[in-house]
Amino acid sequence: MEEVELKRILWRSRRGLLELDLQLERFVAEVLPTLSEAELALYGDVLLLPDQDFLAYVNGAVACPNARLVPMIERIRAAQR
Amino acid sequence: MSVPVRKFDAVIVGAGGAGLRAALQLSEAGLKTAVLSKVFPTRSHTVAAQGGVSASLGNSEPDHWHWHMYDTVKGSDWLGDQDAIEFMCREAPNVVVELEHFGMPFDRNADGSIYQRPFGGHMSNFGEKPVRRACAAADRTGHAMLHALYQRNVRANTQFFVEWMALDLVRDEQGNVQGVVAMEMETSEVYVFQAKATLFATGGAGRIFASSTNAFINTGDGLGMAARAGIPLEDMEFWQFHPTGVAGAGVLITEGVRGEGGILRNSAGERFMERYAPNAKDLASRDVVSRAMVTEINEGRGCGPNKDHVLLDITHLDPEVIKSKLPGIREISIKFANVDPIKAPIPVVPTCHYQMGGIPTNYKGEVIVDEKPVTGFYAAGEVACASVHGANRLGTNSLLDLLVFGKSSGNSMIDFIKTAPKDLPPLAIGDVERSLARVERLNQQSNGTQVNDARAAMQATMQKHCGVFRFKDMLAEGVAKILEVEKMVKTIEIADKSRTFNTARLEALELENLIEVAKATMISADARTESRGAHVRDDAEDTPERPNGRDDQNWLKHTLWHRDGNQLKYKPVTMKPLSVDTIALKTRSY
Incomplete structure (x- = not known):
């Protein structure tokens, strides 16, 4: 992945909701460096979710209906433990 | 240009x-x-x-x-x-x-x-x-x-x-x-x-x-x-505050937790609300609870290495009650305080919400x-x-x-x-050049202050000296401290000088904005010697002439902070509506 894309992803991990900011901050610091190119692209797609839905999936309050995104949502959830 | x-x-x-x-x-x-x-x-x-x-x-x-x-x-x-x-x-x-x-x-x-x-x-x-x-x-x-x-x-x-x-x-x-x-x-x-x-x-x-x-x-x-x-x-x-946010994170813990039997404790484990509100205790109103929490922290009875928060304890509740009635709170606490409230109390602190x-x-x-x-x-x-x-x-x-x-x-x-x-x-072009010079200084600065250090110093100073409940001496000290932090901000440096989505540069530019707000807040709060709405001071006494410490005779006016010389000026409140009669001054009570 080009550096610009990676850094765009880092910036886009800043959200409108504090609870997402805090959880993504942790994920970005601990997990992002270990992701493959394909996984990074998938995380980039997850970042396109509307904040309220995204938070509900990360909190496990609602199951993410898009099966393709679920593994990455689970990685973000796992980073919070 | x-x-x-x-x-x-x-x-x-x-x-x-x-x-x-x-x-x-x-x-x-x-x-x-x-x-x-x-x-x-x-x-x-x-x-x-x-x-x-x-x-x-x-x-x-x-x-x-x-x-x-x-x-x-x-x-x-x-x-x-x-x-x-x-x-x-x-x-x-x-x-x-x-x-x-x-x-x-x-x-x-x-x-x-x-x-x-x-x-x-x-x-x-x-x-x-x-x-x-x-x-x-x-x-x-x-x-x-x-x-x-x-x-x-x-x-x-x-x-x-x-x-x-x-x-x-x-x-x-x-x-x-x-x-x-x-x-x-x-x-x-x-x-x-x-x-x-x-x-x-x-x-x-x-x-x-x-x-x-x-x-x-x-x-x-x-x-x-x-x-x-x-x-x-x-x-x-x-600034509007909420009494209980998770310390270090800011995520709110609903007041319902105290309704379910949650107890606030200081570093000695004492249920301190008994001293401030003998009847309502932990269920006292927001401002009373916030005031008590800040007083405990200020007087050295805060918890943690920096003695900067208190604890919200629900360990005495039946774990099944916590799981059934407060599942969201348990999750927030585990996630953002790294504490399972079934086993240990949650670190909490009054938390800013709205400007x-x-x-x-x-x-x-x-x-x-x-x-x-x-x-x-x-x-x-x-x-x-x-x-x-x-x-x-x-x-x-x-x-x-x-x-x-x-x-x-x-x-x-x-x-x-x-x-x-x-x-x-x-x-x-004058302002444009000044703006470019600001960006250029960041690119050139060396041997300066790290952005994270300066921001942490600002945030700690504001929280301690100008939080939900304010003290005369703390505010005066706070003014001196925030002006010191401003000096740090003037020398912030960034290690990453790259051009694409440089989050470090953006955060440095943001801090240069935050510090202006911090100064304005501290200096305005220090000067306003009454209590009104969300600005509550320990030294503004509740008297018949000044109910709840509100001093309409001297302070029914808007503060205007000027960056140049940190000057304060004031302007009157517009008491005259557009078409109806004024809503006359009264004690604010609910």
């Missing part, structure tokens, strides 16, 4: 509720309108607003804008300007119905009308009994509002510049506003956005405090830019300095101080503020642009 210039009729900085509402007004009038935003518009912090938007539609029971006005004036502890408050409350039903027509999915009654629910402080007949006035879209009102307004703007051909950060305001020699200097994040290229009219709708600056519910993007960029451009900031001592002050405007969204509008400059939303919230905001009036003043500033801008000369005047 080689800075590229882009020209528009109107430039709006910020794409939350206020910015989008104003942009819509302008674009639908056929004006060439640019909106700059650090993040994608629907990820603005407006998305966090859950409670609803108030309007006296009277769909469930009789209601009247005048009653809404009364509640707002009382909520503001009489510091709100009554002309602006009348304007907002009268406009509320119009802007809410408009939003409905824009496709906002409000909750509805069986007859199809907008469902309205009760909310704290909403009363009928001038404070007589609760009334249902809050309109909501489930618990996603802000989110739904952003989506409705964004879609409508796309249709109206508003030009969005997403992932752009405005750096500085551009004013000519007469002080007229010509636009902003802004940076494209992807390239770090700097442009001037020149326009006939410029609106700041950049939101609040809750990140000045160590504990805040605000998203990371809430760095008071508009306030920093305005202050550097010589615009004073109004009533910055007034009442801001850039001084009138109800038309025009920025007012020395009683006159600043030509070409407008502000709306949390960054602005109209002032409708005064010393304390009424719940659900924040979303209403965005809609009403976003629209009214849009209309004022249209009127102004129509009368302005067709061609833009020559661009004044």
Whole structure:
């Protein structure tokens, strides 16, 4: 992945909701460096979710209906433990 | 000067509720309108607003804008300007119905009308009994509002510049506003956005405090830019706090936890609320609880290595009760405090939520300095101080503020642009050069302060010295300390000088905005020797002449902090509404 894309992803991990900011901050610091190119692209797609839905999936309050995104949502959830 | 210039009729900085509402007004009038935003518009912090938007539609029971006005004036502890408050409350039903027509999915009654629910402080007949006035879209009102307004703007051909950060305001020699200097994040290229009219709708600056519910993007960029451009900031001592946020994170723990039997404890394990409120104890009102928590921390009985928080203990509750009645709280605590509240108490601290002050405007969204509008400059939303919230905001009036003043500033801008000369005047380069020099200093600085260190020092100073409950000596010390922190900020450096999406540079630029807000807040709070609304001081005594410490004789006035020399000036509160009689001063009690 080009550096610009990676850094765009880092910036886009800043959200409108504090609870997402805090959880993504942790994920970005601990997990992002270990992701493959394909996984990074998938995380980039997850970042396109509307904040309220995204938070509900990360909190496990609602199951993410898009099966393709679920593994990455689970990685973000796992980073919070 | 080689800075590229882009020209528009109107430039709006910020794409939350206020910015989008104003942009819509302008674009639908056929004006060439640019909106700059650090993040994608629907990820603005407006998305966090859950409670609803108030309007006296009277769909469930009789209601009247005048009653809404009364509640707002009382909520503001009489510091709100009554002309602006009348304007907002009268406009509320119009802007809410408009939003409905824009496709906002409000909750509805069986007859199809907008469902309205009760909310704290909403009363009928001038404070007589609760009334249902809050309109909501489930618990996603802000989110739904952003989506409705964004879609409508796309249709109206508003030009969005997403992932752009405005750096500085551009004013000519007469002080007229010509636009902003802004940076494209992807390239770090700097442009001037020149326009006939410029609106700041950049939101609040809750990140000045160590504990805040605000998203990371809430760095008071508009306030920093305005202050550097010589615009004073109004009533910055007034911030709304919630008693219990997770220490170090800011995520709120609902007051329901204390309702279920949660107990606040200090470092000795003592249930300290027994001393402050022998009857209500942990269920005392918000201000009493906040005051007790801060007093414990100040007197050295705080917990943790820095003795900077207290503990909320529910370990004595049946684990099954916690799991069934407080599952969300358990999850928040595990996630953000790394504590399972079944086994150990939750670290909590009073947490900043909302900024009442801001850039001084009138109800038309025009920025007012020395009683006159600043030509070409407008502000709306949390960054602005109209002032409708005064010393304390009424719940659900924040979303209403965005809609009403976003629209009214849009209309004022249209009127102004129509009368302005067709061609833009020559661009004044002084401010542009100062802005470029600011960026260049960051690139050149070495042996300076790390951004994270300076920000942490600022946040700790604000939290400790200027938090939810304030002490004379602490404020005086706080002023000296924040001026020291300012010196640190003047030498902040970044290791990463790269050009593409350089988050380090952006965070440094944000800190330069935050520090202006922090200074304004500390210095304004130190000077205001009364208690009013959200500004509560230990040394403002409750007497018959000054109930709750409010001193109308000396302090029924707005603070104006000027960056130049940290001067404070004051201006009177507008007590005269537009069409009705004044709502006379009274003790604020519920």
